[in-house]
Amino acid sequence: MRKRLVVLLVLALFLGLFSAGGVWAQEVGKAFKVGAAEVTVFAPRTVWEGTNAHVIIKFENHTNQPIKDIKATLALPKGEEKRFSYKGKTELTLPELKAGETKYLAFTYISPVLGKELKDYTAVVGLEVGDAKGSFNWTFSVRPGARFRQNTPEIVSTIMWVTIGMVIFWFLVFKFYFNRSWKLIP
């Protein structure tokens, strides 16, 4: 009974903490108005070196009329553009958002280059809906990433040779130390 109670408490604690996290998250992904559209920007606050970050923008039309000419732009941290690898478009458009419709635009695969300064950066997501303009300051912290070697066939062959070496090693250990004979399963 006590064990079950502990299990339930642990689960409740996890879900509670996470729900609280969810409330805080809404400040990050907080909806705001640009023209007639309701806009929410989802972007990470923590990004690892050499890892991809994605900025996702949600446009909602809660009016009875279609909304035309929606545009989103991405400006990487000013003067520090070379610290990031980004091959995607810096301007994305949505010609129309019908009444009651929700659509997304996304700037994907933005990656801090390895070995650059680890600190907080601010990029700017520009938003235009018809004539109305808005912006979102995306501030994120770059953490050190695990720097792995490039994946090559040599890595696979190294692992194979290490395995073969270890097989021979264990044969010798069992023969000369544990068994002192070639005692194997027949």
Added chain:
Amino acid sequence: MSVAEDKLAPWMKEDALVEPWSLKVGIPFKERVKDLGAGALVAATFIGSGDVAVGATAGGYFGLGYWWAYWVTCAAAWAAMDISARYWLARKKPGVWMFTDIHWILGIFLAIFAVYFGVGNVNSQIGVAGQALTGLFPSLSWDVANIIVALAAMALVWFGSYNLTEKLFFWLLLMIVASFYAALVATGVSVADAARGLLPAVDPKGQFNSIFQAIAGTNINGAAVLLFSYTMMEKGQWHDSLTERAKILTKARADNLLASFGAAVTALAILGVINQIIYPHGIIPRKIEDFASLIEPVAGSWSIYVFSLGLFAASFSTAIGNGMLAAYILTDYFQVSTEASSLPFRVVYVGNALIATALLVMRIDPIFLKTVTSAMNAMFFGVVGLVLFYWSVSPKLGYFRNGKNIWLWALSLLMLAIALHVGVFNIFALFGIKF
């Protein structure tokens, strides 16, 4: 503990006289649940960093659409572990003997694969557990985190016991499930998509074959299916009376359900999160951190800690479980004391783990290595599946052979079909032929 006498032992003579599955051994549900334990150990070993990596890819391509593949492959894993348990109860010998009893070459094959498991797989799991630890403690470097993880795993096996490991794994499994489901609660789940995911379908981007191989490779861990019989050996689950052994199997099957289907349940959380926040944008996460930084904007900054905790529990338990399996197989193969409390067992685990830790200096991407391991698992399962199928229908299994049980035949054939499919696919891939 293993019995070398392969001639007809007294219990085998008794077994041979009884029609398969004719004994009525009703065990109350409460009693089956009360004895759960080994299932948590196997489930926590099965669910590792590979499940997150494969789930991220499968979800990125098809959202919750491949959830059905998890259930199918987990059913095959259940069948595989059931046969391994039946072999133990029929012949009083655990995993490795299933191979050597057919041909000695299969024994060598298994021993080599076990060493790879103890070194290569443990290396990638320690690497991911180290990454997860840096997610929890950002000031920690990856190298220091790896050393902490490796030392903790080695200390647990050297100074601990099987019972302690089983208890710890129960909590680690709980942490894995709670963490990933907490992420699901925060991001929300589409029940309709989950229901649709149960119906077999194929993604429009044409990735079915490679994704199915990967799902099979992580869910039917070729070698880890043998772990189940070693847990039965450790717990002394044996009796001379056939009726008592039939009762043991009934209880073990409840444990097996937890062991095999734990991955399908966890997959709902992983695929569900991706379905909500990644799949709509055509993003395929390639690294573990990709996944964390994708959840965070939707679920909040706490998500990094909760996700890291789940990832740590998954990879740490797999680093221990897979290493233990290698030690069981090698000590059994060389016919020395096989129990987790024995010196040879501990020496093998620590020896392999030391090499696995030293290899981290090479800075091999653990997810790359995990992908290689998944492919090897799948290829290896081609052989394991054939061996297990042989025993499921063999008269040598006495009372515990398939006999006229239609369900056991259906599950054995499902397991064989998946084993042959993934085995053949991966053997062809070795020669550069892909289909």
